[in-house]
Amino acid sequence: MTEVVAGVDIGGTNTVFGLVDRNGEIIAESKLSTASYPEIDDFVDVLGESVKRLIPGKKDFVLKGIGIGAPNANYYKGTIELAPNLAWKGIVPLAGKIKDKTDLPVVITNDANAAAMGEMIFGAAKNMKNFIILTLGTGLGSGIVINGELVYGHTGFAGELGHTIIVPGGRDCGCGRQGCLETYASASGLVRTALYMLSESKEESSLREMAPSELTAKKIAEAAADNDHIALEAFDYTAEMLAFGIINAIVFSSPEAVFLFGGLAQAGDLLFTPVRTYVYRNIQPIFRGTVKVLPSGIPESNAAVLGAAALAWNELSY
Amino acid sequence: MTEVVAGVDIGGTNTVFGLVDRNGEIIAESKLSTASYPEIDDFVDVLGESVKRLIPGKKDFVLKGIGIGAPNANYYKGTIELAPNLAWKGIVPLAGKIKDKTDLPVVITNDANAAAMGEMIFGAAKNMKNFIILTLGTGLGSGIVINGELVYGHTGFAGELGHTIIVPGGRDCGCGRQGCLETYASASGLVRTALYMLSESKEESSLREMAPSELTAKKIAEAAADNDHIALEAFDYTAEMLAFGIINAIVFSSPEAVFLFGGLAQAGDLLFTPVRTYVYRNIQPIFRGTVKVLPSGIPESNAAVLGAAALAWNELSY
Numbered sequence: 001m002t003e004v005v006a007g008v009d010i011g012g013t014n015t016v017f018g019l020v021d022r023n024g025e026i027i028a029e030s031k032l033s034t035a036s037y038p039e040i041d042d043f044v045d046v047l048g049e050s051v052k053r054l055i056p057g058k059k060d061f062v063l064k065g066i067g068i069g070a071p072n073a074n075y076y077k078g079t080i081e082l083a084p085n086l087a088w089k090g091i092v093p094l095a096g097k098i099k100d101k102t103d104l105p106v107v108i109t110n111d112a113n114a115a116a117m118g119e120m121i122f123g124a125a126k127n128m129k130n131f132i133i134l135t136l137g138t139g140l141g142s143g144i145v146i147n148g149e150l151v152y153g154h155t156g157f158a159g160e161l162g163h164t165i166i167v168p169g170g171r172d173c174g175c176g177r178q179g180c181l182e183t184y185a186s187a188s189g190l191v192r193t194a195l196y197m198l199s200e201s202k203e204e205s206s207l208r209e210m211a212p213s214e215l216t217a218k219k220i221a222e223a224a225a226d227n228d229h230i231a232l233e234a235f236d237y238t239a240e241m242l243a244f245g246i247i248n249a250i251v252f253s254s255p256e257a258v259f260l261f262g263g264l265a266q267a268g269d270l271l272f273t274p275v276r277t278y279v280y281r282n283i284q285p286i287f288r289g290t291v292k293v294l295p296s297g298i299p300e301s302n303a304a305v306l307g308a309a310a311l312a313w314n315e316l317s318y
Numbered sequence: 319m320t321e322v323v324a325g326v327d328i329g330g331t332n333t334v335f336g337l338v339d340r341n342g343e344i345i346a347e348s349k350l351s352t353a354s355y356p357e358i359d360d361f362v363d364v365l366g367e368s369v370k371r372l373i374p375g376k377k378d379f380v381l382k383g384i385g386i387g388a389p390n391a392n393y394y395k396g397t398i399e400l401a402p403n404l405a406w407k408g409i410v411p412l413a414g415k416i417k418d419k420t421d422l423p424v425v426i427t428n429d430a431n432a433a434a435m436g437e438m439i440f441g442a443a444k445n446m447k448n449f450i451i452l453t454l455g456t457g458l459g460s461g462i463v464i465n466g467e468l469v470y471g472h473t474g475f476a477g478e479l480g481h482t483i484i485v486p487g488g489r490d491c492g493c494g495r496q497g498c499l500e501t502y503a504s505a506s507g508l509v510r511t512a513l514y515m516l517s518e519s520k521e522e523s524s525l526r527e528m529a530p531s532e533l534t535a536k537k538i539a540e541a542a543a544d545n546d547h548i549a550l551e552a553f554d555y556t557a558e559m560l561a562f563g564i565i566n567a568i569v570f571s572s573p574e575a576v577f578l579f580g581g582l583a584q585a586g587d588l589l590f591t592p593v594r595t596y597v598y599r600n601i602q603p604i605f606r607g608t609v610k611v612l613p614s615g616i617p618e619s620n621a622a623v624l625g626a627a628a629l630a631w632n633e634l635s636y
Contacts, residue, residue: 129472130471130472130476144570144571146464146465146469146471147464147465147467147469149465151464151465151570151571151572152572153448153464153571153572153573154447154448154572154573154574154608154609155572155604155605155608156572157572157604157605158448158569158570158571158572159569159570159572160569160570160572160602160604160605161569161570163569163602164566164569164570165562165565165566165600166486167486168484168485168562175602175603176603177600177602244483244486247483248482248483248566249570251476251477251478251479251481251482252462252469252476252477252478252479252482252567252570252571253462253469253471253476253570254469254470254471254472254473254474254475254476254477255471255472256472282483282495284478284481284493284495285493285494286473286475286478287473287475287478290472290473291472
C-alpha cells in the first residue's frame, strides 16, 4: 500500500494537480481550467472528482490529504481572500469546502509558501532550518522558513518581501504604493528597467525593435546573451535591486540560503552572478559569507504540484 | 523553597545583575564595573561570587540558572564576538566559562533579544506568538519572536533590523555602510536629523545654543515640548523613518505588535503618535490595522535584568 497526497496549484487560468508519494515522486498528474468554473462550488466538485480519478485502478494507493497553493490564500483560515486574478470574489472558504467534499485533511497557502515547503521537503533545502525562497515571476513572491517552520505571522499573510519598499517614492506598485521590491526585481520589473534604459540612453539595442507590450524578460535575456548592452545593463540593475532586497531580508532572519525560483531565475548566471556579487559587496559585514544564493533544487515544471504536496505531507507529519 | 535565576546585563561600563523568580519579581539586585576587569577570567570569578552573594542567608532560595544579555553575544556558541565596547577582544566563550565556574545552565544573547524575551515572559507580549521589539538607544537593536520563539537564524545573529538599509547612499553607519535604519531611527539618529535641519533652515531654535556634541535626544524632546519647531520637525522625520523600518519588517513576519523601548521611546506621544500615523498610512494594505505599535510593558530600570532572567527561565522550561 502506497500513501499519497494530492498537490493542487490554483492559478487564474489553470489548476494543475497531481498525486505525490512521500519521496516526492509524482504518480499521476492532470489539470483543469480554473476560469471555466466561476462558481466556487462547481470548481470544488470538479476538482474533487478529478483528483479521485487520478488514483489508479489498483487498490494499493491511499490518498491521505490535499495540499493547495493558491493566490491570496490564508493558511490559518483556509480561505482565499480578495484574489484579483480569480473569478471567486470576496473571501472564499476553499479548504473547508474541499474537506467537506473529500473528507480529507486540506491545507492551503500561497504559491510562494508552497514553493518553500517543496524546497524543504523535496528540494535543495532538505537539511536547512533557516532559508528564504524568492519566486521571480510577474511579481516577487517569498516563502520564509525559520527554525524549520514556514512563517505565517499573526495574520497568515507573512512573507510579502515583494512589498518591501526599497525606493521611497519609486515605481508605482500594484499594491497602491511606490518603490516596492517587486517593481524592480521581477520579470516585469526587468522589463520596466529595460524601457527606462532605452529612454535614457541613445545606444543601439535590438530591444528598440519591439513594442513595449511585447517586451518580456525572456527576450531581454536573449538580447543579453547576444551581448546587447542595454539588456546586460538592465539585468545588472535588476540584480543589484534584488540583492538589495536580499541583504535587507538577511538582517532579519539570517538564513543559511536564499533560493531564487521562477521565470526570471531561469536566466541563470546572467542573474545569479551579479546578485551574488552585490550581496557579498553590500551585506552587513557580520553576515558576509554566511549566506548562499542558490537556484531552486526542484524543476520548474514540477514545482507547483510538489510544493502543494509538500504542504500536505508536512501537515500530516504532526 | 523558591526557585530563582540570575539575570545579568553586561554593558561596556557596568554589569547589572539580579535574582528573579518565576513571576518576574526581582529578589535582589546589584552591579559591578565591567571596565575594571579587562581580563575575562577575573570578570567571571567576580561575577560568579557576586551572584552567589545575592542569595539571602535563608536556605529557601535555589539558583537554577543564569541568563546573560551582552553586546555581540552568540546564542548558539555562548560567545561574545568582537564587541567594540568591551575590553575583551576577539571571541570570548563567556557562557562556558561561567558554566564551569558555577555548574549552572548559562544562556547568552544580545540585549535586544533579551528584551524581547523579557516582554514575552514578564511584559506586554505575554499572550503573543509573533511580535518585534525595537530598542531605540544610541543604535537600534531588535528582538524578533515568531511562532513563540526568538529568531536567532543560521548564524545566531538574526534580528539586526537597525542595519536594514532604508536610504541607499544615505548617512554613514558604524557598520561601514550607508543609510542603515539606525542612522535615522535612534537617539543618535534624532540628533543627526536635528543638526541637519538646523543647517537647512534659518528658523529660530533653542537647539542653536548647544554645541553639537552636547545635543541629546532628551534635550530635543524638551525643546519639542516647548514647541520648538525644529525639534518637532526632527521628531516627525525620525518617526517617519522609524515607521518605514517598521512597515518593511511587517511584510516579513506579520507581527501582532511592534514594541518600542529604550531612551528614545521615553519621548512617549511625541514619538508614538507620528509613528502610528506613518505606519498606518504607508503600510501594505493587507496588513493595515493588523499591527499595534506599543510601549514596552517593562519599566526601563528593570528591563535589562528581567530580560536576561527571562532568557534563563525560557531555557529551563524545555
